[in-house]
Amino acid sequence: MQMTSSVARPSAARIPWLSLGVWGALAILVLIAYARAPQATTAVLTSTIRQSTPIILGAMAGIMCERSGVINIGIEGMMLIAAFLGYLANVWTGNLLLATAGALLVGGAVGAFHALMSITLKVDQIIAGTVINILAVGFTGYFYQQGLTTRGKLAPIDIAPLSSIPIIGPVFFNNPPITYASLVLIVVIHVLLFRTAWGLRTRAVGEHPAAADTVGIAVNRVRYINVIIGGMLAGLAGGFLTLEAVGSFERNMTNGRGFVSLAVMIFGKWTPFGAWGGSLLFGFANAMQSQIQFLQNQLPPWLAWVSQTPPQFIGMLPYLLTIAVLAGFVGRARPPAAIGKVYEKE
Amino acid sequence: MKKPLYATILLIVAALIAACGQAGQGGGAAAPTTAPVAAPTTAPQATEADCARPEVLCVGLVTDVGEIDDKSFNQSAWEGVKRAERELGAIVNYVETKDAKDYAANIGLFTEKGYDVIVTVGFALTEATTAAAGENPNVKFIGVDQFQAEAVPNVAGLIFAEDKAGFLAGVLAAEMSKSNKIAAVLGTNLVPPVVAFKEGYENGARYAKPDIQIISTYHPGGLDTAFTDPKWGGDQAKLAIDQGADVIFGAGGKTGNGALIETAANQGVFCIGVDTDQWETVPEAHPCLISSAMKLITPGVFDLIQKAKDGAFPSGNYVGEVGLAPFHDFDSQVPQEVKARLAEVDKGLRDGSIPTGYNPGG
Numbered sequence: 001m002q003m004t005s006s007v008a009r010p011s012a013a014r015i016p017w018l019s020l021g022v023w024g025a026l027a028i029l030v031l032i033a034y035a036r037a038p039q040a041t042t043a044v045l046t047s048t049i050r051q052s053t054p055i056i057l058g059a060m061a062g063i064m065c066e067r068s069g070v071i072n073i074g075i076e077g078m079m080l081i082a083a084f085l086g087y088l089a090n091v092w093t094g095n096l097l098l099a100t101a102g103a104l105l106v107g108g109a110v111g112a113f114h115a116l117m118s119i120t121l122k123v124d125q126i127i128a129g130t131v132i133n134i135l136a137v138g139f140t141g142y143f144y145q146q147g148l149t150t151r152g153k154l155a156p157i158d159i160a161p162l163s164s165i166p167i168i169g170p171v172f173f174n175n176p177p178i179t180y181a182s183l184v185l186i187v188v189i190h191v192l193l194f195r196t197a198w199g200l201r202t203r204a205v206g207e208h209p210a211a212a213d214t215v216g217i218a219v220n221r222v223r224y225i226n227v228i229i230g231g232m233l234a235g236l237a238g239g240f241l242t243l244e245a246v247g248s249f250e251r252n253m254t255n256g257r258g259f260v261s262l263a264v265m266i267f268g269k270w271t272p273f274g275a276w277g278g279s280l281l282f283g284f285a286n287a288m289q290s291q292i293q294f295l296q297n298q299l300p301p302w303l304a305w306v307s308q309t310p311p312q313f314i315g316m317l318p319y320l321l322t323i324a325v326l327a328g329f330v331g332r333a334r335p336p337a338a339i340g341k342v343y344e345k346e
Numbered sequence: 347m348k349k350p351l352y353a354t355i356l357l358i359v360a361a362l363i364a365a366c367g368q369a370g371q372g373g374g375a376a377a378p379t380t381a382p383v384a385a386p387t388t389a390p391q392a393t394e395a396d397c398a399r400p401e402v403l404c405v406g407l408v409t410d411v412g413e414i415d416d417k418s419f420n421q422s423a424w425e426g427v428k429r430a431e432r433e434l435g436a437i438v439n440y441v442e443t444k445d446a447k448d449y450a451a452n453i454g455l456f457t458e459k460g461y462d463v464i465v466t467v468g469f470a471l472t473e474a475t476t477a478a479a480g481e482n483p484n485v486k487f488i489g490v491d492q493f494q495a496e497a498v499p500n501v502a503g504l505i506f507a508e509d510k511a512g513f514l515a516g517v518l519a520a521e522m523s524k525s526n527k528i529a530a531v532l533g534t535n536l537v538p539p540v541v542a543f544k545e546g547y548e549n550g551a552r553y554a555k556p557d558i559q560i561i562s563t564y565h566p567g568g569l570d571t572a573f574t575d576p577k578w579g580g581d582q583a584k585l586a587i588d589q590g591a592d593v594i595f596g597a598g599g600k601t602g603n604g605a606l607i608e609t610a611a612n613q614g615v616f617c618i619g620v621d622t623d624q625w626e627t628v629p630e631a632h633p634c635l636i637s638s639a640m641k642l643i644t645p646g647v648f649d650l651i652q653k654a655k656d657g658a659f660p661s662g663n664y665v666g667e668v669g670l671a672p673f674h675d676f677d678s679q680v681p682q683e684v685k686a687r688l689a690e691v692d693k694g695l696r697d698g699s700i701p702t703g704y705n706p707g708g
Contacts, residue, residue: 039588039589039590040589042588043585043586043588043589044585046584046585046588047581047584047585047588050581050584051581054577146412146413146416147417149629149630152611152630153607153611155611241577245577245580245581246576246577246580246604246607246608247580247607247608247611247630248576248603248604248607248630250574250575250576250600250604251574252574253574253575253576253577255567255571255574255575255577255578286581287581287585289566290563290581290582290585293561293562293563293564294529294561294562294563294585294586294589296561296562310535311534311535311563311564311565312534312566312567312568314566315565315566315567
């Protein structure tokens with residue numbers, strides 16, 4: 001009954017007043033803040049991008065898998081394994097490009113493993129994802145040695161004329177490579193999913209595999225490839241953690257970011273730009289959480305209570321915001337119809 | 347249909363690997379030992395059998411989960427024990443704890459052999475140490491970083507005035523800052539020593555420069571994540587540096603290390619480590635690490651062993667020394683008058699003429 005034409009298009013013809021209002025209000029707030037404290041505002045926005053990067057990469061990993069009908073709750077594990085092996089590659093070779101490629105490949109391999117389990121072996125897809133998550137914690141925890149040192153991490157690249165634009169310049173055009181890659185990938189994946197034949201096939205397989213099969217699409221092959229691409233995106237998110245953000249590894253360092261990605265994916269209704277909005281909100285809430293602590297003793301007296309609140313409470317805000325947004329603003333989030341179902345020819 | 351069989355095998359293999367990983371945690375690359383307790387290595391003179399005799403001083407050390415050469419707490423405490431071997435002729439030995447379940451069993455390895463002094467390293471062993479002390483009233487226990495809420499006659503908790511170490515770090519940070527803005531990236535405020543480091547740091551910085559701007563942030567997570575989130579630490583360091591902070595104090599285990607490594611990627615910004623001399627533990631931070639706010643565990647452990655030998659063993663809390671680590675490569679960049687100022691503040695902190703302004707509960 002839901003199979004109307006609006007399914008294929010990411011945003012319906014109705015103007016999304018609510019989200020426009022939210023983003024507009026945020027933009028005005030940012031401009032007011034910039035007028036008062038330009039340096040701090042730019043720093044918070046830069047931090048927003050930085051904190052949203054692994055989330056949007058993870059969310060796009062989820063989108064690729066789920067649009068083709070395969071649930072992937074193993075993003076957290078894929079990120080962790082790729083982060084770890086990317087880090088080891090960096091320790092051994094000292095070549096960051098090679099290490100990033102390694103993280104991508106490892107992510108792809110774990111994605112292939114997920115595809116093998118959930119498509120060929122027909123394991124329950126939730127369990128297959130859980131296996132990956134548990135395996136990742138055990139594998140990385142067991143092989144991690146304390147005391148290995150890396151030779152640096154990916155440095156920011158300044159895109160010369162653009163980076164001198166106020167606000168936008170330092171925030172968007174002075175980032176390290178994986179952050180740039182994630183921004184480009186948002187557009188690439190959007191075009192791939194909604195403007196190419198491959199995207200149409202992917203979505204067809206995710207919505208109605210039997211119909212896709214009758215027009216000659218190799219359902220399982222499409223799913224395999226999409227899950228592997230998704231794995232590579234999760235691998236890039238892992239590489240971001242060890243090769244770009246930290247430069248070192250720590251046990252369980254993903255700290256739930258893969259699961260946040262899944263929430264953000266649903267928040268964005270399985271579209272790259274929607275998920276980007278979600279991950280930016282999440283990154284912004286996280287950055288504000290620190291900024292509020294920074295502002296201790298600098299706030300006017302009537303706002304002093306803000307900095308008196310425990311950091312744990314403020315730390316809860318990103319998650320509260322996520323719940324509020326999921327419950328109120330997004331409306332009904334409808335997953336691809338054939339998600340989680342193994343396709344077998346009759 | 348054989349498919350479910352494959353799936354089951356996969357699941358079992360995955361579960362096994364995961365289980366092995368859990369057991370090996372903390373042990374790092376150690377062999378996948380199934381024995382929960384690592385046997386103590388034999389002492390050099392093989393006179394461990396004499397420990398039961400009162401005139402032979404035997405000192406055993408039980409590590410927290412981790413290795414004896416962790417370049418941190420365990421190793422510092424073990425060096426104090428080894429100094430007792432050299433200078434007091436003690437027979438010494440250690441057990442590496444592989445799993446938090448084994449604290450009591452590992453302490454038991456020493457008590458049943460008649461050891462006189464047992465050093466347990468880390469806050470996490472407090473309960474096991476107190477229990478073992480009750481069962482073995484003739485054995486002296488030294489609990490590193492174990493605050494004693496109630497004094498037990500044969501337990502000395504080696505604790506540190508983190509606020510004093512933080513105060514020195516704060517003075518150094520304020521003196522070295524050109525932008526007049528410094529930052530601290532901290533583990534959780536649920537752990538009192540972290541709060542002490544922060545308050546000491548801020549008060550020290552204000553002591554040196556009353557108009558200094560300090561921006562500090564606690565990790566919002568719980569005990570499970572607050573000290574093992576280097577990404578968060580790095581994010582905070584970047585956020586602070588982007589706002590003009592030019593000295594970053596990273597105090598929060600791996601979270602703090604993340605802040606140090608991030609700071610190292612920025613030109614003209616200094617960082618200060620915590621607990622031990624992090625020049626040794628975080629080589630990635632060499633480009634920025636001017637010093638560390640240290641707890642001097644090695645001399646503290648040695649002093650307590652000596653007191654135990656002399657029959658003057660204190661019970662309750664024993665406050666060890668704190669101080670700043672060497673400046674290493676930055677020695678020439680720290681001006682002479684800053685060094686003089688630090689020495690003067692250190693003296694003032696010791697004789698009590700400079701209060702750190704940190705009073706828990708008050």
